[in-house]
Amino acid sequence: MAGNKYQQFRAQPRLPKFAVPKRYDLKLKPDLTACKFFGSVQISVDVVSNTKFIVLNASELSVDSKSVRFSSSTKVLEAVEVEMCEDDEIMVVDFGKSLPIGVGILSIAFEGTLNDRMKGFYRSVYEHNGEKKNMAVTQFEPADARRCFPCWDEPACKATFKITLEVPSELVALSNMPVLEEKVDGNLKTVSYQESPIMSTYLVAIVVGLFDYVEDQTPDGIAIRVYCKVGKAHQGKFALDVAVKTLGIYKEYFAVPYSLPKLDMIAIPDFAANAMENYGLVSYRETALLYDDKHSAAANKQRVAIVVAHELAHQWFGNLVTMEWWTHLWLNEGFATWVSYLATDSLFPEWQIWTQFLEESTEGLRLDGLSESHPIEVDVKHAGEIDEIFDAISYRKGAAVIRMLQNYLGAKCFQRALASYIKKHACSNAKTEDLWSVLQEESGESVNELMNSWTKQKGYPVVSAKLKGQILEFEQSPFLLIGAPGDGQWVVPVTLCSGSYDSRKRFLLKANSEAHNIKELLGASFSKSSSWLKINVDQAGFYRVKYDDALLARLRNAIENKFLSTMDRYGILDDSYALSMACQQSLTSLLALMGAYKEETNYTVLSNLISISSKVVRITEDAVPHLLDDIKLFFINLFQYSAERLGWDPKPGESHLDAMLRGELLAALALFGHEETQKEASRRFHIFLDDRDTPVLPPDLRRAVYVAVMLSVTKSNRSGYDALLKVYRESDLSQEKTRILGSLGSCEDPDIILEILNYLLSSEVRSQDAVHGLNVSRAGCEVAWKWLKDNWDQIAKTYGPGFLITRFISSIVSPFSSYEKAAEVEAFFAGRMKPYIARTLKQSIERVHINAKWVQSIQNEKNLGDVVSQPAYRKYKYGFWFALAMVPILFFYLCFW
Structure with missing residues (x-):
C-alpha cells in the first residue's frame, strides 16, 4: 500500500498526463x-x-528499484523511491528532482509469474507426445498488459513496440510483427521482431510454445498463417480460407488496406475469451478457430467464420482506429460484431446470416x-469495472443500433462515411x-x-400501436x-408496411405519442379489414412493438398464411415473448x-421458437x-411438422441451415419428453459408443x-453419464468436449x-470450459x-477478476423464480462483493424478480389450460391409438366399397 505521500495519484480512473x-x-x-x-523495458517518454x-x-x-532511472540528453536521474500501489495497479516513481521537459528514456527491470488465470502473461497447458507441456501466452485486454511489463496501460496512450524474446531454441516464438533476427545460442535463442506501428498496450501479443501451421497469402502479398497444436494443422484450413477472403472484403469496404505485413491466427488451449484481436497475432480458443470436417458440426463451422471475421474487423475498428477510453468500447465491439455479419454474408450468402x-x-x-x-x-472509473461491460450491450446492442442507423441512412452512404x-x-x-460527426457530414442527417x-441512456422503448377507426395511434414508453x-425518451426510426412489402413508410417518432390517418400514411394497402400491418419492418430498429388485439390477430393470420418475411415472423414472436415475460401480455396470448x-x-425463426418454448x-x-x-405436449405437436420434414438422417445436398436445425429440433423434442426421440437417440448413442465414426x-446430431x-x-x-465421460476423456477435439459439457446439466x-x-472444477476440465456445464435442469437448481x-x-x-467468473453467477442464479431466493442470493453475496461481479449480480437478482412476477401473472390466467388442451394440440398424444382404432374401419371400408 502506498503512503499518503502518493495519495494524489491513487483511486483515479486515468493516469496523470x-x-x-x-x-x-x-x-x-x-x-x-x-x-x-x-524482463526489462526502456520506454521513450515525452515529459x-x-x-x-x-x-x-x-x-x-x-x-x-535500483534499475529504475530516467535518461535524457542532458542528465541521468536515479529513482529516489519506487512505490507499487497494488490496489490501484499503479507504480509511482519519485525522482526527487524535476525531470527535464522533452523526450527521455525510462528504464525498468522486473520479473513476474506466468499465472493460471488466463490474463496478463500466463501459462497454457497442452500435451505433446503424451507429455504435458507449458506454453506462454498473453491476454492483455482490457487492462492486463500491466501484469507483464510496466506501461501506460490505457488505450489512448499509443506507442510503438520493439519486442525481443529469449526462449528455448526448439519452440516457436510469435509476436505482433514479423521476425527481424533470430540468434541461436545452445538451448536458447533470441528472437527480435520488427518495430510495430503505433498501437495501444492491450494489443501487444506474445506466444511461445510448440505449434504446427498452415499458410496462404492474400493477392496483396500479406502472409497469413493459422497456428495450432502439433498434429491439428488440417483443422486450420477453413479459418485460413475465411481470413484470406475477409481481408479482401474489408480492404474494399473500408477503402483502406490491412496495415501490417503479416497476419497470424493462433489457437490457444486455455483462453478465457472467444478470441482476441491482437494486432497481427490474433489469438482464439480452439473452438473458435479450428474446424474438423469429420467431427465438427455445421454450427461450429459458422461460429469459426463469424469469429474470424469479427477479429479481423478489429484490425481496422479497434487497432488502426482505437477508442479513446473504455467508455467507447462499443466502437470496437459493436462495429466488429456488425461488420462480421457483413463479411460472412458475402462469403456464405446461403447461410442467411442477416x-x-x-x-x-x-x-x-x-x-x-x-x-x-x-x-x-458507460462511465468507467476503475479498471476492475471494465470486464463487466464486455457484454451484450457493448457487442449486441452496439451492433443492432449500427444496423438501425445503416438502415436509416442507406447502405452506400453509410459505407462512404465509415x-x-x-x-x-x-x-x-x-x-x-x-463517428457521428463523419456520418452526419456524409448523410446530411x-x-x-x-x-x-440510443448510446447515452440505457434501455429502449416499446412502441404501442392502436387502430381507432381510421386513426393509427403510436406511443413510445421505456420497456422493462x-x-x-x-425513464427515457428516444428518437425512434419507425418503419411500417401493410399488405405487402412493395410500399414501406418511415418516420421519426420523437414525441411520446403521435397519431396518423391510416389512409394518408399507408394509402390503399390497408383498405381491407384482413390486411396486416407490420411495424419495425425486418426488425431493423432496436425496440419492441406492442399491437392492440385486432392488429395482433391480423398478424397471426398473416403468419399462418405465410405472408410475412422471415425477419418479421421472428420479430413478432420475440416481441410477444418479451411482452409476456414483462406481464404486458398474457401467456395464453x-x-x-x-x-x-x-x-x-x-432455421432462425424455429431456433428462437425452440428457445422460447424451453423458457x-x-x-x-x-x-402451473x-x-x-x-x-x-403442445410444444411437441408444434415442432412435429419440421421434425418430420427433416428426419434423423442428413439428406444429400441439404442446406447448412437444415443441418443446424435438425439437432436443435431433436434436442427440444427430447427435453419435452417425446419418447420416440429419446429411444432413437439411445439407439444411435450405443452404436456410436462401439464405432465413433x-x-x-x-456431429450435428450429437x-x-x-x-x-x-x-x-x-x-x-x-451408465449413460459414465459413457459420456468416457467419450469426453478420449476426445481431443475441443468442440466435442464443450458439446458434452453443455449436455450434462439436462x-x-x-x-x-x-x-x-x-467434475467441472476438477483437473480434467479446463478452467475456460467449466462454464459450459453450468446450465442445469430445474431439478438441479437448488443443488447448483x-x-x-x-x-x-x-x-x-x-x-x-475476468470474463468467466460472472458466468457462474448468471447461469446458476438467474433461473430462480421466487422473491425469497433473490433475497437469499443477495444476503450470501453481501459480504463477498467485488467490483467485477457487482453488475452481473444485480442483473441476475433482477431476473429472479422478473421470473417471480411472471409466475404470479401466469397463475392468475383463466384460459391457459384451454389453449394447450385444444384437440388440435393433443393429436400427437393420441395419434397412435387413433391410427390403431382406424385399422378395422379402414379394412371394412376397403372390403365393402
Missing part, C-alpha cells in the same frame, strides 16, 4: 518450467509538464430490458462523437440527435422486463401466437405444474443425442447434478446454488 510514452523497447525471458518470466514523478501501470510484478443476426439483437434487447442494464457509453472515418482517425483514437438517445415504469408457427421451416416450460413448471404435461451419429442420454440418467442407472437427478458440478456457495472461495480464487 504529465508524461506520455512514445516507444517501448521490451525484452522478455519466460521460464516455462518454473512458470516465471524476467510535457513539470514533474518529479512518473506514474504508470504495474501489477503483480516485482520491480528492481436473418440470424436477429439473435444478436435479441440478446441485446433481453439484457437492455433490465433496470440494471447500462448505456452503450471509410472517411477510418482514414481520418487512422493510427489515432476516437470517441463516439467523432441529424445523426447526433438520432443516436445520442420487470414491468415497472422506466403468446401460446396462441406460437401455434401459428406450426408449419414454420426457417416457457421452465416458468410454467413453477407457475398441473399443466406442465399439456404444455410440453458411425454415420448414424454425425448434442441432441447427448441431451437425450442424460435425461435418462439416475443415481441407480448412470440430467434430472440432483445427486448426479452435484457430481457433474464437482448450494454448490456455488460451498465452492465460491475456490471459484473466486481460480477465476478472479
Whole structure:
C-alpha cells in the first residue's frame, strides 16, 4: 500500500498526463518450467509538464528499484523511491528532482509469474507426445498488459513496440510483427521482431510454445498463417480460407488496406475469451478457430467464420482506429460484431446470416430490458469495472443500433462515411462523437440527435400501436422486463408496411405519442379489414412493438398464411415473448401466437421458437405444474411438422441451415419428453459408443443425442453419464468436449447434478470450459446454488477478476423464480462483493424478480389450460391409438366399397 505521500495519484480512473510514452523497447525471458518470466523495458517518454514523478501501470510484478532511472540528453536521474500501489495497479516513481521537459528514456527491470488465470502473461497447458507441456501466452485486454511489463496501460496512450524474446531454441516464438533476427545460442535463442506501428498496450501479443501451421497469402502479398497444436494443422484450413477472403472484403469496404505485413491466427488451449484481436497475432480458443470436417458440426463451422471475421474487423475498428477510453468500447465491439455479419454474408450468402443476426439483437434487447442494464457509453472509473461491460450491450446492442442507423441512412452512404472515418482517425483514437460527426457530414442527417438517445441512456422503448377507426395511434414508453415504469425518451426510426412489402413508410417518432390517418400514411394497402400491418419492418430498429388485439390477430393470420418475411415472423414472436415475460401480455396470448408457427421451416425463426418454448416450460413448471404435461405436449405437436420434414438422417445436398436445425429440433423434442426421440437417440448413442465414426451419429446430431442420454440418467442407472465421460476423456477435439459439457446439466437427478458440478472444477476440465456445464435442469437448481456457495472461495480464487467468473453467477442464479431466493442470493453475496461481479449480480437478482412476477401473472390466467388442451394440440398424444382404432374401419371400408 502506498503512503499518503502518493495519495494524489491513487483511486483515479486515468493516469496523470504529465508524461506520455512514445516507444517501448521490451525484452522478455519466460521460464516455462518454473512458470516465471524476467524482463526489462526502456520506454521513450515525452515529459510535457513539470514533474518529479512518473506514474504508470504495474501489477503483480516485482520491480528492481535500483534499475529504475530516467535518461535524457542532458542528465541521468536515479529513482529516489519506487512505490507499487497494488490496489490501484499503479507504480509511482519519485525522482526527487524535476525531470527535464522533452523526450527521455525510462528504464525498468522486473520479473513476474506466468499465472493460471488466463490474463496478463500466463501459462497454457497442452500435451505433446503424451507429455504435458507449458506454453506462454498473453491476454492483455482490457487492462492486463500491466501484469507483464510496466506501461501506460490505457488505450489512448499509443506507442510503438520493439519486442525481443529469449526462449528455448526448439519452440516457436510469435509476436505482433514479423521476425527481424533470430540468434541461436545452445538451448536458447533470441528472437527480435520488427518495430510495430503505433498501437495501444492491450494489443501487444506474445506466444511461445510448440505449434504446427498452415499458410496462404492474400493477392496483396500479406502472409497469413493459422497456428495450432502439433498434429491439428488440417483443422486450420477453413479459418485460413475465411481470413484470406475477409481481408479482401474489408480492404474494399473500408477503402483502406490491412496495415501490417503479416497476419497470424493462433489457437490457444486455455483462453478465457472467444478470441482476441491482437494486432497481427490474433489469438482464439480452439473452438473458435479450428474446424474438423469429420467431427465438427455445421454450427461450429459458422461460429469459426463469424469469429474470424469479427477479429479481423478489429484490425481496422479497434487497432488502426482505437477508442479513446473504455467508455467507447462499443466502437470496437459493436462495429466488429456488425461488420462480421457483413463479411460472412458475402462469403456464405446461403447461410442467411442477416436473418440470424436477429439473435444478436435479441440478446441485446433481453439484457437492455433490465433496470440494471447500462448505456452503450458507460462511465468507467476503475479498471476492475471494465470486464463487466464486455457484454451484450457493448457487442449486441452496439451492433443492432449500427444496423438501425445503416438502415436509416442507406447502405452506400453509410459505407462512404465509415471509410472517411477510418482514414481520418487512422493510427489515432476516437470517441463516439467523432463517428457521428463523419456520418452526419456524409448523410446530411441529424445523426447526433438520432443516436445520442440510443448510446447515452440505457434501455429502449416499446412502441404501442392502436387502430381507432381510421386513426393509427403510436406511443413510445421505456420497456422493462420487470414491468415497472422506466425513464427515457428516444428518437425512434419507425418503419411500417401493410399488405405487402412493395410500399414501406418511415418516420421519426420523437414525441411520446403521435397519431396518423391510416389512409394518408399507408394509402390503399390497408383498405381491407384482413390486411396486416407490420411495424419495425425486418426488425431493423432496436425496440419492441406492442399491437392492440385486432392488429395482433391480423398478424397471426398473416403468419399462418405465410405472408410475412422471415425477419418479421421472428420479430413478432420475440416481441410477444418479451411482452409476456414483462406481464404486458398474457401467456395464453403468446401460446396462441406460437401455434401459428406450426408449419414454420426457417432455421432462425424455429431456433428462437425452440428457445422460447424451453423458457416457457421452465416458468410454467413453477407457475402451473398441473399443466406442465399439456404444455410440453403442445410444444411437441408444434415442432412435429419440421421434425418430420427433416428426419434423423442428413439428406444429400441439404442446406447448412437444415443441418443446424435438425439437432436443435431433436434436442427440444427430447427435453419435452417425446419418447420416440429419446429411444432413437439411445439407439444411435450405443452404436456410436462401439464405432465413433458411425454415420448414424454425425456431429450435428450429437448434442441432441447427448441431451437425450442424460435425461435418462439416475443415481441407480448412470451408465449413460459414465459413457459420456468416457467419450469426453478420449476426445481431443475441443468442440466435442464443450458439446458434452453443455449436455450434462439436462440430467434430472440432483445427486448426479452435484457430481457433474464437482467434475467441472476438477483437473480434467479446463478452467475456460467449466462454464459450459453450468446450465442445469430445474431439478438441479437448488443443488447448483448450494454448490456455488460451498465452492465460491475456490471459484473466486481460480477465476478472479475476468470474463468467466460472472458466468457462474448468471447461469446458476438467474433461473430462480421466487422473491425469497433473490433475497437469499443477495444476503450470501453481501459480504463477498467485488467490483467485477457487482453488475452481473444485480442483473441476475433482477431476473429472479422478473421470473417471480411472471409466475404470479401466469397463475392468475383463466384460459391457459384451454389453449394447450385444444384437440388440435393433443393429436400427437393420441395419434397412435387413433391410427390403431382406424385399422378395422379402414379394412371394412376397403372390403365393402
